[in-house]
Amino acid sequence: MKNENFKMNLPQNRLRGSMPKVGIRPVIDGRRKGVRESLENQTMKMAKNAAKLISQSLTHSNGLPVECVIADTCIGGVAEAAECREKFNREGVGVSLTVTPCWCYGTEVMDTDPILPKAVWGFNGTERPGAVYLAAALAGYSQMGLPAFSIYGHDVQDMNDDSVPGDVKEKILRFVKAGLAAAEMKNKSYLSIGSVSMGIAGSVVDPHFFSDYLGMRNEFVDMTELVRRMDEKIYDQTEFETALAWTKKFCKEGEDKNKIKSTRERKEKEWETVVKMTMIVRDLMIGNERLNELGFGEEASGHNAILSGFQGQRHWTDHFPNGDFLESILNSSFDWNGIRSPFVVATENDSLNGVAMLFGYLLTNTSQIFSDVRTYWSPAAVKRVTGKTLSGKAQHGIIHLINSGSTTLDGTGKQRIKNKPAMKPFWEITPAEAEACLAATKWCPADLEYFRGGGYSSQFLTEGGMPLTMSRINLVKGLGPVLQIAEGYSVDLPKDVDQTLQRRTDRTWPTTWFAPILTGKGAFKDVYSVMANWGANHGAISYGHIGDKLITLASMLRIPVNMHNVAEENIYRPSAWNAFGTENLEGADFRACGNFGPLYHK
Numbered sequence: 001m002k003n004e005n006f007k008m009n010l011p012q013n014r015l016r017g018s019m020p021k022v023g024i025r026p027v028i029d030g031r032r033k034g035v036r037e038s039l040e041n042q043t044m045k046m047a048k049n050a051a052k053l054i055s056q057s058l059t060h061s062n063g064l065p066v067e068c069v070i071a072d073t074c075i076g077g078v079a080e081a082a083e084c085r086e087k088f089n090r091e092g093v094g095v096s097l098t099v100t101p102c103w104c105y106g107t108e109v110m111d112t113d114p115i116l117p118k119a120v121w122g123f124n125g126t127e128r129p130g131a132v133y134l135a136a137a138l139a140g141y142s143q144m145g146l147p148a149f150s151i152y153g154h155d156v157q158d159m160n161d162d163s164v165p166g167d168v169k170e171k172i173l174r175f176v177k178a179g180l181a182a183a184e185m186k187n188k189s190y191l192s193i194g195s196v197s198m199g200i201a202g203s204v205v206d207p208h209f210f211s212d213y214l215g216m217r218n219e220f221v222d223m224t225e226l227v228r229r230m231d232e233k234i235y236d237q238t239e240f241e242t243a244l245a246w247t248k249k250f251c252k253e254g255e256d257k258n259k260i261k262s263t264r265e266r267k268e269k270e271w272e273t274v275v276k277m278t279m280i281v282r283d284l285m286i287g288n289e290r291l292n293e294l295g296f297g298e299e300a301s302g303h304n305a306i307l308s309g310f311q312g313q314r315h316w317t318d319h320f321p322n323g324d325f326l327e328s329i330l331n332s333s334f335d336w337n338g339i340r341s342p343f344v345v346a347t348e349n350d351s352l353n354g355v356a357m358l359f360g361y362l363l364t365n366t367s368q369i370f371s372d373v374r375t376y377w378s379p380a381a382v383k384r385v386t387g388k389t390l391s392g393k394a395q396h397g398i399i400h401l402i403n404s405g406s407t408t409l410d411g412t413g414k415q416r417i418k419n420k421p422a423m424k425p426f427w428e429i430t431p432a433e434a435e436a437c438l439a440a441t442k443w444c445p446a447d448l449e450y451f452r453g454g455g456y457s458s459q460f461l462t463e464g465g466m467p468l469t470m471s472r473i474n475l476v477k478g479l480g481p482v483l484q485i486a487e488g489y490s491v492d493l494p495k496d497v498d499q500t501l502q503r504r505t506d507r508t509w510p511t512t513w514f515a516p517i518l519t520g521k522g523a524f525k526d527v528y529s530v531m532a533n534w535g536a537n538h539g540a541i542s543y544g545h546i547g548d549k550l551i552t553l554a555s556m557l558r559i560p561v562n563m564h565n566v567a568e569e570n571i572y573r574p575s576a577w578n579a580f581g582t583e584n585l586e587g588a589d590f591r592a593c594g595n596f597g598p599l600y601h602k
Helices: 035-057 078-091 130-143 166-185 207-214 224-231 237-250 264-286 289-293 324-331 351-364 379-386 431-439 495-502 527-533 547-557 575-580 585-596
Strands: 021-026 068-070 093-100 118-122 148-152 189-193 217-221 305-310 345-347 369-377 398-402 415-417 420-422 442-445 456-459 467-476 480-490 511-516 538-543 561-563
Touching: 021 035, 021 078, 021 166, 035 068, 035 093, 035 166, 068 078, 078 093, 093 130, 093 166, 118 130, 118 166, 130 148, 130 575, 148 166, 148 575, 166 351, 166 547, 189 264, 189 351, 207 217, 207 480, 224 264, 237 264, 264 305, 264 324, 264 456, 305 351, 324 345, 324 456, 345 351, 351 467, 351 538, 351 547, 369 527, 379 495, 398 527, 415 431, 467 511, 467 547, 480 547, 495 511, 511 527, 547 561, 547 585, 561 585, 575 585
Parallel strands: 021 068, 021 093, 093 118, 118 148, 189 217, 189 305, 305 345, 480 561
Antiparallel strands: 369 398, 369 538, 398 511, 415 420, 442 456, 467 480, 467 538, 480 511
């Protein structure tokens, strides 16, 4: 295969609206005639160092660089604070970081924007009371109901030391990345294609959750829109021909387990249909200028959707080919147009699992696996069924993650970091890795008992050894949204064990064997408890152990976390959370989120 089949697309913003920037506010002691003048250079240097760290370390999920905006002057009072806010509004700032080495007049220089995620970095030095200001500022933010994150170095630095300590870097970058995720969702859309799938609660799209907690709007399109666009040829015919040729070359058919098999003619027609469906759903999400050239100006605009869901079952799949191909290809980091940033599409229109996928994508820049949290296999059950004993990370039992739809092909684990299986940002994926992901995937004719309209389901086995984080948003009446998190690993099973277990369910779907990390208590007492405490039938799976990042983002949005296995020392939330209790952090999180309420609902 030649590499031109997988050209590398340049980073781009596919959605309307500029990428959010990071605003940096150097605040200072306003006393003139000696005090302020002696601090100007050091304070502004802190701001510039923070901007350099952020711009050199972070990238938006679409590959574009993160831009920083620094206030024109140090902020010594309310007038300069107002000038800074005006500049931030003009520049499209979505995250606010205040820095200072000294005492400042807390409420006069603070950031009072109620929407911007905010943090304060107080320099840990003894020559000036930066720590005193930090404490005073955080008290003011808490008192005014504007939760802020505290950034304070562990060790005292000399006044002329302009380096950024490692622990300070970690907090700045964690805060900023989560803040950018929150800001990037704001004013974007969730596109619901269809309605409720088979009574699944997550596909009962709740506009209040999206608007109040995420700052997003909801767009709704009936699935008949796909039929209209196919019938009226509202798609790029040239691209379709390219896409179909690419699909026939790289998407190989797998096992057809149906007793009564479709004809070759029908299968070819289904391939054509699923490729068109993929193009049309993408165009519905982000638009396509080519449609404008073809005379379809309205359709060319799209719905500015950062996230979508496709209902599929059963109103669509009882008659038309299923959405497995469109969901899997769009969620992957490559298609016939080359290697590009993934789309985020939830199968069965499970908007809540889709949001968890979106969180993972924005925090890691990588595509996300969508799975049923289908079966807990205890060591005893595996021994009974296969005669084999589980070992290694699987020794305490495993969870079978499997779903016919939005399981990104990146989830094969055929990409590599330091020669280990991985899922990478699209700009790091090589053509050979994209090819390997496709080669590891078969496309099985859909089970006609499930999908009467036919279609194709991806089939692969995730390589073991990848660190993974499974998460899920659930809505609870009277409480609101809660987030669940389980860090763990993909694991390899002996081939005969894998095949025996897979064939007890739908063997034509992709499988990930997941072993959560156990803590010996609560929901992570054992693997059974993880499964028993999971709040729904779906989970969003991200590469890496990112539970700490999810917790930080959730606190910004005021979504409490009701289940996680993240070490306490890695939990980073606004300082105001301490006022709600320092012993039981889970309970304090619920009380703080309930007290401050959804970020966008005032």
